[in-house]
Amino acid sequence: MSDCIFCKIVDGSIPSYKILENENCYAFLDIFPANRGHTLVIPKKHVKDVHEADAATYAHVASTAKEVADLLAAKLGSDGTTIFQMSREAGWQTVFHLHMHVIPRWDNDGLHKPWDIAPASEESLIDVAQQITK
Numbered sequence: 001m002s003d004c005i006f007c008k009i010v011d012g013s014i015p016s017y018k019i020l021e022n023e024n025c026y027a028f029l030d031i032f033p034a035n036r037g038h039t040l041v042i043p044k045k046h047v048k049d050v051h052e053a054d055a056a057t058y059a060h061v062a063s064t065a066k067e068v069a070d071l072l073a074a075k076l077g078s079d080g081t082t083i084f085q086m087s088r089e090a091g092w093q094t095v096f097h098l099h100m101h102v103i104p105r106w107d108n109d110g111l112h113k114p115w116d117i118a119p120a121s122e123e124s125l126i127d128v129a130q131q132i133t134k
């Protein structure tokens with residue numbers, strides 16, 4: 001897609017710090033990292049988000065994100081990993097080419113969960129489970 005910055009990163013017209021590449025995916029450093037080594041994994045073909053991706057494309061991104069997670073843990077000696085995938089504006093997506101954030105984590109690295117932890121009522125859990133169970 002001609003006006004997509006991540007497509008331009010894949011075709012090399014915008015520079016990036018490449019971490020790895022395979023047939024279907026490209027992984028590169030996020031230039032506004034949450035932590036040292038924060039890497040983005042994208043499909044080489046343009047697809048907007050989780051809802052528009054076919055299952056095979058999403059699986060390629062997920063398996064490449066796992067490879068990147070293992071690579072970062074091995075090379076950086078991180079203590080853990082957080083993987084995020086934001087879809088659509090309501091899901092906090094800002095670049096509309098599917099990507100997974102792979103963030104190496106260290107004990108006490110100061111990052112915070114983006115939601116408050118609070119228990120749901122049993123009634124609300126039953127209600128939503130009834131609505132979404134297949």
Ligand code: AMP
Pocket residue numbers: 005014016029030031032033040085086092093094095096
């Ligand atoms: P999201 O907010 O989930 O859509 O994530 C988009 C991410 O892309 C952000 O974390 C940005 O820091 C990152 N980003 C934007 N432009 C570039 C770029 N040219 N190179 C690397 N990362 C970028």
Ligand code: ZN
Pocket residue numbers: 001004005006007008045046047096097
């Ligand atoms: Zn794109």
